[in-house]
Amino acid sequence: MSEVILKATAAKDAANVLNRLTTAQKNEALILVADALLDQEARILAANEEDLARGKESGTSPSLLDRLKLTPARLKDISDAVRLIVELPDPVGELLDTYHRPNGLFIEKRSVPLGVIGIIYEARPNVTVDAATLCLKSGNSVVLRGGSAALASNRAIIAVMREALSRSSVPADALQLIEDSDRGSVDEMLKLNGLLDVIIPRGGASLIQNVVKNATVPVIETGEGVCHTYIDASGEYAMAESISVNAKAQRPSVCNSMETLIVHQAFARAHLVSLAEKFREVHVELRGCDVTRDLVSWAKPASDADYATEYSDYILNVKVVNDLEEALGHIQRFGTKHSECIVTEDAANADRFMQEVDAAAVYHNASTRFTDGFEFGFGAEIGISTQKLHARGPMGLPALTSTKYRVVGTGQIRT
Incomplete structure (x- = not known):
């Protein structure tokens, strides 16, 4: 036997x-x-x-x-x-x-x-x-x-x-x-x-x-974590920097760390260069779309395969979008229904994001790193379920x- x-x-x-x-x-x-x-x-x-x-x-x-x-x-x-x-x-x-x-x-x-x-x-x-x-x-x-x-x-x-x-x-x-x-x-x-x-x-x-x-x-089923943070046009810079750097670099090897940063074009024009430097300081490699690379010369190109990858490493995709609609579309295409975040001061956009994004945990102005049984007050977790039957989330x-x-x-x- x-x-x-x-x-x-x-x-x-x-x-x-x-x-x-x-x-x-x-x-x-x-x-x-x-x-x-x-x-x-x-x-x-x-x-x-x-x-x-x-x-x-x-x-x-x-x-x-x-x-x-x-x-x-x-x-x-x-x-x-x-x-x-x-x-x-x-x-x-x-x-x-x-x-x-x-x-x-x-x-x-x-x-x-x-x-x-x-x-x-x-x-x-x-x-x-x-x-x-x-x-x-x-x-x-x-x-x-x-x-x-x-x-x-x-x-x-x-x-x-x-x-x-x-x-x-x-x-x-x-x-x-x-x-x-x-x-x-x-x-x-x-x-x-x-x-x-x-x-x-x-x-x-x-x-x-x-x-x-x-x-x-x-x-x-517990799912892989291709998690996103979307910084809306009204996102406050200091908060956006703190949340996004934490979501990627605090412990990149875990499933609730961020793999793709989505940035509204208005925020990107004003702040992406500064934000990219913060990521470089903590040794995060950036891979981005054409707009990202126009603004951040040292960023590498990102492919669809990159946007679909759970790196669990010091690598971050960046996608600049025209509006919330495009951000939602990107998450719908590449997300794994794990954890998604919006950084915004616009209450209507926050409500729409949290209503429409299909994920076990959605965040407004907080790091995805909190998707964890201990942080949710469960003591520990057996896993993070991304399915919809019996149990979902931590x-x-x-x-x-x-x-x-x-x-x-x-x-x-x-x-």
Whole structure:
């Protein structure tokens, strides 16, 4: 029997135990996990150094190495996020609605765990902790399959977490890591109907599309982040500069960073040269349309392929447009329904942008970098859904539940 089937079977058995636990029992387990992540810092960071060294040897880009890297500060942030999840309401068993039927039946609608969640993701070891703890708090077992670039880190993190769970009421088998780095292990998970209840992919476009196209297990699709910031004619320069530089350069390797800056022609004529210099100061390469390159001589040409690319790097497309209508058209053509922003002092334009742009999160005068479960107050996130069924946007605890109807009668039969 394969590793995938063995571990998914163990997770399913553990889910039956996990489903019976109280909020207090789950929270006690998560506190043990949060403590263990800090107590075992040296062990985890040593494993992470193995991954970083291997990544450098293989020529991994600096932005991807940043996604992979753990530090004492980042590990503390991860532990703090677990503690925040402990403080959040337990979504399991919540009474969502009640019905009294004319025939005397009493019906309750309550939230229940999804069951066993499979998560396929790439080189961000913090996702290992976020995903695992969100699943456990919401009463779900989880089978994790991370990228090979973070394998040593993930092994250490999961070992530490399972050791902590073994001292709690939560069965350690509720948390599983697939260590087989061959793509066949992913393909096997996609067909694991009856053991996995849902699969959530997190990563680049190729990973997500492979899961969506080939899975027979239900999928919650998280999308790539080709995010835009549109600076309208009335955009205030200092605000526009602060928001756009933050959206691109604060952490370019993540999915909510900006990939294309759209600028109204009036703003561009007045301010694009100055704004471009700010990007150059933080080592961002600009690729732009003809108007952009007329104004910014050092910008490279941008193609349609560039406008459709999630760089996750210090590269930014720039598009100068005539009006809001053209900006909306560009986003509709190249956007991935993730996060979009307008910088404007025109309330009517802001309202139109936020109404018409089809994205999981739309912003007026704020950076797209806020599309994040922690920033939204969810403690952490399992991913950012760009689909429209079941869940959309940053997925916290409630998104990891389904519903059950409980029907109470006094002997009624249907005639």
